[in-house]
Amino acid sequence: MHKGVLPASLVILAGGKGRRIGVGKLLLAVDGSFMIEKIISRLSPLFKEVIVSVGVGQTTIAERILKKPNSCRHVKFVEDDFEGRGPLEGLRCALRAQGTPWAFVMGCDMPYIKEEVVTLLWQFCKEGSDVVCARLRGFLEPLHAFYSPSCLPAVERAMAKGALSLKSFYGDARVSVVEEEKLAQLKDYEISFMGINTKEDLSRFLDLHSSTGD
Template sequence: MRMRRCIPRVEPGAHMDASLVILGGGRGTRMGGNKLFLSVGGRFLWEVMLQRMAPWFREVIMSVGPRDVGPLSGLLPPAAPGGVPIRVAVDRSEALGPLEGLRSALAEARSGWAFAVGCDMPLVQHAVVRKMWSLMESRSMVICARLGGFLEPLHAFYSTGCLPAVDDAISRGERRLKGFYHQVEVTVVEEESLRYLPYRRSFLGVNTPKDLADRLDQLGAAPPWVIE
């Protein structure tokens, strides 16, 4: 039997009653280094993301692999902009993929919901996120967009009630974020619902040095940029 969820109130301009989860467990092979430590004009990319996104949420959880927790902990401020608390969730293994990163973050979340985004997605749009949040239904356990016919697991909302299904999927050897979707109630946000919003740029990531240069232009940030 699938659980039914209570719908949190949505108040314009207020925090969403959810945790911001920044997934940073990947190796970034196409970029030439771990994107978690990508520096843009003297600031880490996650710092740029915190500056923009942290004030929308109740807390921030940085989800990282075991080898990155030490270096990251020495860099994180005590709180994000607006005084939003920051905590670190650590994967149990480097080899379990992004689904393990989501699992560790959901296990740490103090809110009933988490908004998961990759550490290489600096252009997430507030209007798009809030629109997705507003489409939550009582049965929702995942809220994700479908773009070009494909579900987008980042960025998306996940209920902490997904944890049993996530654990089950990992135990079966699943690594993909969408690998447990068939076990839970997924609210799909179609492009038609987002058409008046800047939704395409909201889902853009940084996979190559060219991507980074393009995103810098869109952010209005100036080079230099380096992999630390």
């Protein structure tokens, strides 16, 4: 496993409307703390910089959440240029703003994320790849993956065709896939990829949080 700070950026996509859960993803909170704060506190020591990608008009509220004394310092905020273009727009704007060769991109609703899974994926980031992502149960996981700015032309070509999803440009990029058997060496690796998308998901997380204190 990699030791020390990765020469990469942590990019957290926080522009989701959270329609199924009833609140914007940026505002998900547990025990008086926003979920995104917990994620940054856990993962920021791994990365050279932290970028929070928000929707149009959301920068002010994101700054209020994360610029408190003794909270998540040194966070760079990037706002979408256009509304309604989905996570692909968030990725595009973040990659243009980053100052490192790679970005680990995740959602702000992924509180189970495990540092050892992130560092294992990092081992596959190499010259000649645009994306490094895992395949679990036969599906690629685009919101728990490393992206190089070299994929920007493919992202922009996909967006020009009206694409919204993160995987829409994969066929036009050099994607390195980390198969599940490589991840299986890590205990409970599956939960690292889980997000909070519904009220039921949130209830399960709160139950787990109260039992473990994590």
